[in-house]
Amino acid sequence: MKKALGLLMGIILLSWLASSQTVINNPSKPLSKKAGRILELEELLRITDESEEFFFKRPFNLSLDQNGFIYFQDRDFFLKFSPEGEYVGNLHYKGQGPGEVQILSYNIQGETINVWDNRSRKIVFYDLDGQFMREFKPEQHFGMRMVGHYRDSLIFSSYDMPNPDQRKGMIEINHNLLLVSKESGAAKKIRAFPVPWFLKPSSGVSYAPFLVLPNRDGSILFINDSPEYRIKVMDTSTGEILRILQRKYKRLRAPKPPPRPGDARPERKYLYDIRNMIWNEGQIWIMTSTEDEDKGVLFDVFSLGGEYLDSFYIPKEASFMFVQVDILFARNQDEEGNYAVVKYKILNGPNIDSLLQAFSPNHY
Numbered sequence: 001m002k003k004a005l006g007l008l009m010g011i012i013l014l015s016w017l018a019s020s021q022t023v024i025n026n027p028s029k030p031l032s033k034k035a036g037r038i039l040e041l042e043e044l045l046r047i048t049d050e051s052e053e054f055f056f057k058r059p060f061n062l063s064l065d066q067n068g069f070i071y072f073q074d075r076d077f078f079l080k081f082s083p084e085g086e087y088v089g090n091l092h093y094k095g096q097g098p099g100e101v102q103i104l105s106y107n108i109q110g111e112t113i114n115v116w117d118n119r120s121r122k123i124v125f126y127d128l129d130g131q132f133m134r135e136f137k138p139e140q141h142f143g144m145r146m147v148g149h150y151r152d153s154l155i156f157s158s159y160d161m162p163n164p165d166q167r168k169g170m171i172e173i174n175h176n177l178l179l180v181s182k183e184s185g186a187a188k189k190i191r192a193f194p195v196p197w198f199l200k201p202s203s204g205v206s207y208a209p210f211l212v213l214p215n216r217d218g219s220i221l222f223i224n225d226s227p228e229y230r231i232k233v234m235d236t237s238t239g240e241i242l243r244i245l246q247r248k249y250k251r252l253r254a255p256k257p258p259p260r261p262g263d264a265r266p267e268r269k270y271l272y273d274i275r276n277m278i279w280n281e282g283q284i285w286i287m288t289s290t291e292d293e294d295k296g297v298l299f300d301v302f303s304l305g306g307e308y309l310d311s312f313y314i315p316k317e318a319s320f321m322f323v324q325v326d327i328l329f330a331r332n333q334d335e336e337g338n339y340a341v342v343k344y345k346i347l348n349g350p351n352i353d354s355l356l357q358a359f360s361p362n363h364y
Contacts, residue, residue, distance in 0.1 A: 040346070069088070102118075104118070138180045150179065154182060155180075159173050190239040275287045
């Protein structure tokens with residue numbers, strides 16, 4: 001009884017601290033006693049290109065709609081499958097005419113597929129069957145990339161590239177988050193994040209990531225704009241930084257690049273700590289830079305209040321694509337180089353204590 005009471009008081013204290021402090025510093029080890037395990041995955045279905053209706057080059061960007069249908073991209077394909085893995089069709093209508101796109105990214109919002117054509121610089125809307133609804137060209141900003149949706153707007157990132165005569169050496173460039181109206185195409189800047197770049201007049205390279213993860217409805221954005229283990233939590237409607245999540249992390253040395261004549265770029269000392277961020281129904285999954293030859297890639301799990309709850313390895317042969325609760329999709333490749341998209345059941349995933357869930361603040 002005393003132990004349970006102590007645990008409860010500790011959770012309440014953690015929640016109070018998370019609510020009253022801007023920065024939440026977590027230790028190097030999570031709360032879970034089973035942290036560091038390898039995920040056990042049970043295969044449920046496998047999608048291959050053996051039917052020859054489409055050909056896999058390297059599948060990526062997988063999503064599910066509200067009915068469980070599966071969507072993902074691969075080169076010139078935007079493929080749809082039934083929940084049972086049966087091929088439905090290719091929704092990539094390539095071209096420059098109405099309803100056609102060239103280089104696309106997408107997200108699914110209810111009954112609508114929002115598509116951004118990065119080459120034609122236009123937004124296209126389809127229904128879930130791939131039927132063209134409408135399209136328009138939004139207000140243009142440099143380097144636009146669609147990262148999500150929020151109410152009647154789409155969320156984009158962009159960045160402010162200086163003029164060629166100003167592109168000399170290490171410069172901080174603002175990476176912007178924009179709300180683009182789905183009706184008018186007008187863009188509203190939410191907030192700017194300075195990111196270091198090394199620039200030449202005709203080229204440049206970033207020295208920090210700019211990863212943006214929306215929650216389910218886009219009302220909260222999780223942003224990694226640092227090479228170190230740091231995540232900013234932002235209110236989409238106001239641009240206010242609500243809190244910053246950190247944990248102690250052993251940084252990994254970056255491999256030394258081969259020498260290049262005339263290359264004046266500063267040497268990177270470390271890999272980026274965070275490789276990707278994933279939303280999983282009330283949890284934030286972090287793909288880290290840590291890899292183990294035998295175990296795979298290390299993932300961390302945070303609560304919405306910022307507590308470091310769990311960590312585990314996903315085997316290398318199951319290259320992560322998507323997760324929803326205890327269902328994981330991965331891209332697998334056999335010895336001959338053939339790809340498959342595989343749906344797994346996670347057998348030993350995060351088991352978040354109900355008390356911790358109840359007392360974690362701000363359940364976005």
